[in-house]
Amino acid sequence: MSISAGSYRYMKDLKAEKPNEMVTNGVLSSLQNFLRKCLIAILSYGPMPKHIAFIMDGNRRYAKFRSMQQGAGHRMGFSALIASLLYCYEMGVKYITVYAFSIDNFKRDPSEVETLMQLMEEKINELLENRSVINKINCKINFWGNLDLLCEPVRLAAQKLMASTAGNTGLVFSVCMPYNSTSEIVNAVSEVCAERKELLQSEHAGDCNGHAANNGVHSEISVADLDRHMYSTGCPDPDIVIRTSGETRLSNFLLWQTTFSHLQNPDPLWPEFSFRHLVWAILQYQRAYPYLEQNRKLAKKQL
């Protein structure tokens, strides 16, 4: 039996129970799984997104509203993340990208940043040690961002996790941390410029006709060149971008890649995001799909 998101939360909350209660809970859980599978099967008759991106907003407000300690909201958010990952896997979504930490977030209170870094290191190491979730969904994990800005323990853990899952061929899970879309674009522009300069220098060295080589620079750089140097190269653009907590902005997330994505901003805070919210998101996507697809085709003609 594959690990379902419902089972994941169930196992996490398991307490000492009487045998009768255990049987009842087991039956309810099985029924829940069956109903979820039925609903996913019905959804699958319509177009399903291949790539969903999440801006996991609202963890701190969740903790504040419940008078929880600093960091507790983010821990609940991590549980919601794993659950959403497994739901998406069941639905056949191939790519999941999450905005875990923005470069701008470094400007926050140092104690909060420290708490977040410790949480990230702890969870990455948990995934490295207990590979049940990763193995079940054959997950390949990427970290997109300027990893040099991370402290060494977190950076090393992230690199180790990327290396250990590099050969997996199932769901592709990309974690943006620490990330800014404008930094990603600057990095791509810089690499393209360096690539062109190197190309022309090597042409100069090997070719007497320098004038012809010069004219090629600006006419050759294209969208595809920049695409190749983005962190997301090889991944399709997100079909849906979901920002929880009702905020309606991208906050410097995947600006290049979300050109024709369906933007959604549900009101629940990220730790409250559940299966029914994901189902509703996909239903909205399916409703807008004809317009989205036509615009993508028009865009491709102009590239």
Added chain:
Amino acid sequence: MLLLSHSSSATTTHGLAAAPPACSRRARLLLPRARAADTTGVGADRAAEALLQSGLRPESLPRHVAVVMDGNSRWARARGLTPADGHKAGGRNLERIVGLSRAWGIRALTAFVCSRENLSRPMAEVDYMMGLSEWLIGDNIDKLSRQGIRLQVIGDTTKMPGSLRSAAVQADEATRHNSQLHLMLAICYSGRWDMVQACRELAREAQANQLSPDDIDESLVAGKLATSAAGEFSCPDLVIRTSGELRLSNFLLWQSAYSEFFFTDKMWPDFGEAEYLEALRSFQGRDRRFGQSRLL
């Protein structure tokens, strides 16, 4: 103003069979002179009063508003009109929004008129809209100059007809020193194109050894974007998209990194003063943190 709907439902060329040259008499017959939005004197005072009565604080208004003017054709179809009528209505509405923006002290307004994706539409439709755009720009230069509005056309000039390029250059030269409101019309524009052309400029400079690729940073890239002429107002604080579509459609991608989005089901010709005030009230209520904690 030219308004090529960004919705995929605007696919007909009904009513656009004759593509009038920009300044021909036939064009003037087809395009009744739009009623100018009164932005001076009594009209401006009334607009300012409406702002105060709506509970908006002038200091909380966005400095730069960007609009994706979607829904003209659907608006026309719902009324049994032609798409051309929808675009004319959209043009009149843009004039109204420009006037309101100026009266309310908004410093920059960017309107998404025609995307590069729209160029894939039937040639007759595209030609007609380019002609319409050129005629309206040329016809409004004097009025804009009187009102202190700087008009700039941003977009891929290689995709524009020569006459439209000339009209854009003329408008830019005539209004360059105006400072009340910086109006940018995005024609044949796309966010990805903007970043590619910025990359080409920087590559050219790197090739000429004017800079090293390692020196390229966010300010250098931003300085090469089409909106850079707006200086400190080059990034929109608020992006409004009408007609219920929930996407960016390749508009001001870099510049909208921290923009607040406002999506409304109203079609663009119906997006009037009340709707604009609603968008501004929504903006006033947003908690903009720019990635940081809220200051207590």
